[in-house]
Amino acid sequence: MRNNLFASEGLLVLVGILAFGPVRARAQDVPAAQLDSLRAEIEVLTARLDSLANAMGPGQAEPQVRDREEEATDALARLRAAARAAAGDAAADTTARAQGTQEFVGRARSLQALNPEITFTGDVYASIETENPGEDNFFPRAFELSLASALDPYTRAKITMTTWDPSGTIDVFPDPAGVYERADAIFVVEEAYLEWVNLPGGIGIKAGRIFQQFGQFNRWHVHALPFTSRALPNLTFLGQEPLAQDGLSVHWLLPTSGTGAYETTVEVTTRRNEKLWGESRGISFLGHFNAFWELSASTDLDLGISAVRGNRLANGLASRSALYSANASFYWAPPARSLYRSLTLRAGVMRLDPEEVTGVVGPQAALGVWTLAEFKFARQWIGGGRYDWVENPMNPSETAWIASPSLTYWQSEYVRVRAEYDILKNPGKTTGQFTLRITFAMGPHRHETY
Numbered sequence: 001m002r003n004n005l006f007a008s009e010g011l012l013v014l015v016g017i018l019a020f021g022p023v024r025a026r027a028q029d030v031p032a033a034q035l036d037s038l039r040a041e042i043e044v045l046t047a048r049l050d051s052l053a054n055a056m057g058p059g060q061a062e063p064q065v066r067d068r069e070e071e072a073t074d075a076l077a078r079l080r081a082a083a084r085a086a087a088g089d090a091a092a093d094t095t096a097r098a099q100g101t102q103e104f105v106g107r108a109r110s111l112q113a114l115n116p117e118i119t120f121t122g123d124v125y126a127s128i129e130t131e132n133p134g135e136d137n138f139f140p141r142a143f144e145l146s147l148a149s150a151l152d153p154y155t156r157a158k159i160t161m162t163t164w165d166p167s168g169t170i171d172v173f174p175d176p177a178g179v180y181e182r183a184d185a186i187f188v189v190e191e192a193y194l195e196w197v198n199l200p201g202g203i204g205i206k207a208g209r210i211f212q213q214f215g216q217f218n219r220w221h222v223h224a225l226p227f228t229s230r231a232l233p234n235l236t237f238l239g240q241e242p243l244a245q246d247g248l249s250v251h252w253l254l255p256t257s258g259t260g261a262y263e264t265t266v267e268v269t270t271r272r273n274e275k276l277w278g279e280s281r282g283i284s285f286l287g288h289f290n291a292f293w294e295l296s297a298s299t300d301l302d303l304g305i306s307a308v309r310g311n312r313l314a315n316g317l318a319s320r321s322a323l324y325s326a327n328a329s330f331y332w333a334p335p336a337r338s339l340y341r342s343l344t345l346r347a348g349v350m351r352l353d354p355e356e357v358t359g360v361v362g363p364q365a366a367l368g369v370w371t372l373a374e375f376k377f378a379r380q381w382i383g384g385g386r387y388d389w390v391e392n393p394m395n396p397s398e399t400a401w402i403a404s405p406s407l408t409y410w411q412s413e414y415v416r417v418r419a420e421y422d423i424l425k426n427p428g429k430t431t432g433q434f435t436l437r438i439t440f441a442m443g444p445h446r447h448e449t450y
Contacts (some may be wrong), residue, residue: 003423114150116157117216119443123223126436131429136167141437143220144190154198160191160221169227172236172400173333173392173426181261190221190244202253209246213265213288214306215325216348218242224437226374230421232388232402233368235352237274245269245284245307260293276321284310302329312354314362320355321363342376352393363393382443392427400426414441 030441121144127136144162151157165185169210195210211219217230219242229235230242247269254262265287277284283435290304305326327348334341350368368390376382384406392398418437423430 015250017425029231063379064436084303085338097329103365110357116147117444119146119441120144120150121146121221121223121441122439124438125168126226128434129168129431129433131431139165139167141165143170144221144223146443151194153423154196154445156195156197158193158195159189161187162190162224166240166434168228169240170232170235170402170422170424170433171388172232172424173394173398185335185351198250200449202255204253205248206249206251209244210267212243212267212269212286212308213251214243214286214308214323216304216327216329216346223441226372227386227404227406228418228422228435230401231348231368231370231386232390233348233370236366236368236390236393236400237350238273243273243276245272257310261292262289262291264289271310276308276323277310278314280311280313280318284308298332298334300331302331303327310361317357319362320356322353324351324353340379342374342378346373348372355395364389364396366393366396380410382410384408398427400424417438 025184048225081349084141121142123141123143124139125140125141129135134366140163142162142164144160146161147157147159149157163185164187171269188308190210190212191209193206193210199205211221213219215234217234224355230240234242247267249265249267249269251263254264255264265286266287267288269284269286271280271282271284286306286308288304288306290302293301295301305324306320309320309322309325325344325348330343330345332343333342348370350370352363352366353366354363354365356364357364368388370388372384372386374384386404386406387401389399389401402422404420404422404425406418408416408418410416416439418435418439420435420437422433422435
């Protein structure tokens with residue numbers, strides 16, 4: 001019936017166009033009889049339209065048209081009210097609430113944006129050692145909580161706290177007495193510093209407690225290491241922990257126009273590493289220089305040198321001590337197959353150069369070498385191996401070496417499973433240790449490697 005109504009309305013309009021227009025334009029040319037005929041036809045059509053409207057029931061045809069007009073008017077009113085509300089018009093908010101059409105929009109700054117990025121990282125071991133097969137078979141190696149926040153466009157803050165279980169660590173030159181003691185887990189604040197970035201001239205500054213820019217792996221946290229432990233020279237000259245001290249670090253990316261990138265770092269810190277400085281708590285100085293070249297679209301080369309110097313205090317006597325490092329890394333990955341094929345080769349040499357004090361038993365000059373290789377043969381699989389060699393600074397006639405094959409499965413970028421077998425040869429014995437290592441990260445930020 002609605003269609004009939006619309007058809008009648010259209011017919012009425014058509015008749016008006018065909019009849020009234022020409023009649024008004026040329027009324028003087030139309031005979032009176034023809035005008036009377038047109039008026040009669042219009043009256044008939046009007047009667048039919050009234051009849052259709054009555055058939056739909058009283059108040060039905062006209063309300064439909066009125067409803068469509070009111071609906072369009074209401075929609076326009078709602079759009080205008082929403083626009084005024086977005087602009088903060090309080091009167092518009094009141095009107096919108098009265099009409100029941102207000103949509104809640106929070107105007108206050110979101111507190112979530114002020115929260116730091118929070119990441120929790122776990123490093124869990126299952127281990128069997130040939131000398132003590134029933135000891136330290138399962139243990140949580142490290143649980144790390146990392147907080148990072150951009151305070152403003154120029155300043156960032158980072159804090160890293162770790163529970164560290166030294167069980168299962170490699171004792172390169174064990175106590176001659178052969179006493180085995182299980183060490184208790186400890187909680188430490190590994191890093192906590194402010195970092196100023198985007199400074200003029202390519203300068204970056206850190207202030208606080210930092211993993212220092214020494215060698216290639218000192219800045220890496222334990223869960224990011226490519227093997228279960230740090231290299232033998234690190235373990236021998238610095239201990240189980242990296243060189244982490246309190247002070248100031250200034251980094252400069254040199255402005256160069258040619259191929260390659262060059263950077264240098266100078267750090268002034270207090271001495272906190274007992275293996276290197278003994279009881280001294282004075283100032284130490286570190287310098288680091290690194291050069292990077294992109295040899296081709298698929299190959300990169302990285303070279304670096306580092307030196308840290310300070311005074312060592314032992315038995316009440318102070319003496320100079322220094323540690324030097326040189327390292328190189330080569331990376332190959334074909335651009336079209338980098339997800340499935342890559343090769344990384346790394347090597348370095350470290351030398352401990354302490355000042356010998358007459359009549360005092362202390363560390364002597366010693367040398368250490370480390371090497372490793374990693375080959376990605378599938379998207380989620382990496383085969384690796386390392387070989388390290390080091391002299392005993394307390395007795396340079398003694399040496400130790402380690403050889404370690406490994407197989408790593410990256411389930412995802414947040415879950416890694418690694419199987420590794422370490423063969424350690426130190427004075428008087430050779431030991432083996434198989435380790436199954438599971439590393440996971442929760443949160444938006446996996447701690448970066450450097």
